[in-house]
Amino acid sequence: MNEPIVDPLLASELEATFETDSQLIPRDSVAGRALVVVVAIMTFLACLTAGAALLVADASRVWRSDVLRDATIQVKASPAEDIDLLVAKAESIASKAKGVESVHAYSKAESERLLEPWLGDGLDLSLLPIPRLIIVRLKDQRPEDLAALRSALALGVPEASLDDHRIWAVRLGTMANAVVVVAAALFALMILAMGTAIGFATRGAMAGNREIVEVLHLVGASDKFIAGEFERHFRRLGLRGSLIGGLAAMAFFATAALLSFGWAHSPGGDEIAAMFGSFELGPYGYVALAAVCIAVTLLTGLLSRRIVIRHLQTLT
Amino acid sequence: MGPEVVGDLNFSIAPQSFQFLTGPSGAGKTTLMRLMLLALRPTRGTVHVFGRDSAALTKDDLTELRRRIGVVFQDFRLLDHLTTYENVALPLRAMGREETGYRAEVVELLRWVGLGDRMNARPPVLSGGEKQRAAIARALIVRPELLLADEPTGNVDPGLARRLLRLFVELHRLGTAVVIATHDLQLMDQFGFARRLVVGDGRLTIFDGSAL
Numbered sequence: 001m002n003e004p005i006v007d008p009l010l011a012s013e014l015e016a017t018f019e020t021d022s023q024l025i026p027r028d029s030v031a032g033r034a035l036v037v038v039v040a041i042m043t044f045l046a047c048l049t050a051g052a053a054l055l056v057a058d059a060s061r062v063w064r065s066d067v068l069r070d071a072t073i074q075v076k077a078s079p080a081e082d083i084d085l086l087v088a089k090a091e092s093i094a095s096k097a098k099g100v101e102s103v104h105a106y107s108k109a110e111s112e113r114l115l116e117p118w119l120g121d122g123l124d125l126s127l128l129p130i131p132r133l134i135i136v137r138l139k140d141q142r143p144e145d146l147a148a149l150r151s152a153l154a155l156g157v158p159e160a161s162l163d164d165h166r167i168w169a170v171r172l173g174t175m176a177n178a179v180v181v182v183a184a185a186l187f188a189l190m191i192l193a194m195g196t197a198i199g200f201a202t203r204g205a206m207a208g209n210r211e212i213v214e215v216l217h218l219v220g221a222s223d224k225f226i227a228g229e230f231e232r233h234f235r236r237l238g239l240r241g242s243l244i245g246g247l248a249a250m251a252f253f254a255t256a257a258l259l260s261f262g263w264a265h266s267p268g269g270d271e272i273a274a275m276f277g278s279f280e281l282g283p284y285g286y287v288a289l290a291a292v293c294i295a296v297t298l299l300t301g302l303l304s305r306r307i308v309i310r311h312l313q314t315l316t
Numbered sequence: 317m318g319p320e321v322v323g324d325l326n327f328s329i330a331p332q333s334f335q336f337l338t339g340p341s342g343a344g345k346t347t348l349m350r351l352m353l354l355a356l357r358p359t360r361g362t363v364h365v366f367g368r369d370s371a372a373l374t375k376d377d378l379t380e381l382r383r384r385i386g387v388v389f390q391d392f393r394l395l396d397h398l399t400t401y402e403n404v405a406l407p408l409r410a411m412g413r414e415e416t417g418y419r420a421e422v423v424e425l426l427r428w429v430g431l432g433d434r435m436n437a438r439p440p441v442l443s444g445g446e447k448q449r450a451a452i453a454r455a456l457i458v459r460p461e462l463l464l465a466d467e468p469t470g471n472v473d474p475g476l477a478r479r480l481l482r483l484f485v486e487l488h489r490l491g492t493a494v495v496i497a498t499h500d501l502q503l504m505d506q507f508g509f510a511r512r513l514v515v516g517d518g519r520l521t522i523f524d525g526s527a528l
Contacts, residue, residue, distance in 0.1 A: 216406075219387075220407055
């Protein structure tokens with residue numbers, strides 16, 4: 001019985017121009033616009049959180065790499081000993097050690113300058129037994145090279161001790177990981193809040209479009225078809241919102257990276273740079289933000305589909 | 317639960333039959349139509365549609381059966397945000413058919429019901445008669461096995477009403493069972509071959525028509 005009522009061959013000659021791209025769920029509504037705004041704000045915040053977590057994680061990797069590649073030799077001499085001689089000896093041992101890239105021994109004047117922030121300037125520190133520092137930069141983070149250097153120093157300059165900053169690096173890493181975990185938790189909360197908003201919007205749309213749902217049912221539309229229409233509708237809203245929020249977040253990070261060049265050597269800028277690096281997200285960071293936008297779009301569509309199907313199943 | 321609108325009715329709609337469902341306003345014509353359309357469930361008794369007990373239908377069964385039924389609502393129930401073309405094509409779209417595959421059919425049917433120049437108009441700017449014809453075209457587009465029309469000529473002039481009725485008769489000749497709810501006695505008299513189901517006081521009386 002479901003044959004066409006007219007001859008399609010005859011009808012195919014008709015050349016009519018008409019609009020055929022209308023959505024079954026009305027595109028523009030107050031609730032729809034409100035959802036776009038909510039999704040845009042949530043996506044912006046989620047992208048900021050994700051971006052900040054990435055920056056901290058990257059900065060932490062750089063800190064740890066730097067810290068673990070540096071080691072400090074501290075030379076403490078008794079008043080009877082010639083500290084300059086001991087420093088030169090330790091410097092020579094370190095320079096010849098395996099895996100060492102460079103060695104820099106702090107002079108007496110440099111060592112005193114290190115104390116100025118605490119003791120002030122203009123003091124005569126010559127009577128104090130100030131230890132001297134030698135900074136050793138390693139080629140790689142190889143613990144066995146450090147162990148060999150430590151042994152060599154113990155034999156050649158017993159007054160010298162080697163500190164490899166490993167405990168400090170572990171603490172830095174723990175702190176950075178904590179920041180990343182907090183950011184991930186915030187991100188999850190934002191996604192949860194966004195999901196809740198989408199749920200409310202979907203139920204509102206179902207109520208507002210009850211007439212459409214009923215007509216669709218009566219003309220033979222399946223629940224799957226109706227849910228698909230709602231999913232398409234909400235995915236489109238989600239895409240619009242996530243694009244607005246995501247692009248705004250990308251613009252924020254790009255602007256911050258530009259500004260960071262300006263403040264790079266200011267006193268406050270150094271601390272910010274230490275925490276977040278140069279605000280340069282890098283290509284992978286921007287890909288991650290794009291992935292957040294795609295995920296938000298898909299989440300919006302799939303969540304609304306699930307809610308619509310559940311709602312339709314309750315209809316008798 | 318409120319009072320029963322209709323009760324103790326027993327009737328069947330034969331395949332390829334043609335009947336009017338009539339009775340005074342509020343007698344329960346629309347309720348009966350909705351029961352046949354499976355949009356309502358009886359509080360007691362059973363409704364069988366295409367040999368299936370409506371009480372035992374799953375959602376998928378319901379969808380499948382509704383695709384074999386065309387319906388013209390008293391209040392048209394066109395979707396205001398869609399064009400006339402899209403409204404008429406809605407059942408085909410709901411069946412998952414591609415737009416390119418049904419475009420010609422829809423255009424031809426719209427021209428047949430006199431809406432060839434109103435394809436891009438949306439229902440709010442259509443007259444009552446145009447809405448009526450769009451609703452009828454939507455019901456006919458899937459060439460249903462059963463056509464239920466609730467007051468399909470209520471908003472059109474007598475000439476157009478006769479034309480629309482002839483459209484239903486033509487559909488009936490092609491094999492569709494037609495049920496038309498109306499209280500237009502003059503119109504029914506012009507189609508004396510049709511069976512009449514008269515609802516009144518919650519009861520149903522059946523008058524067989526003359527042979528077609």
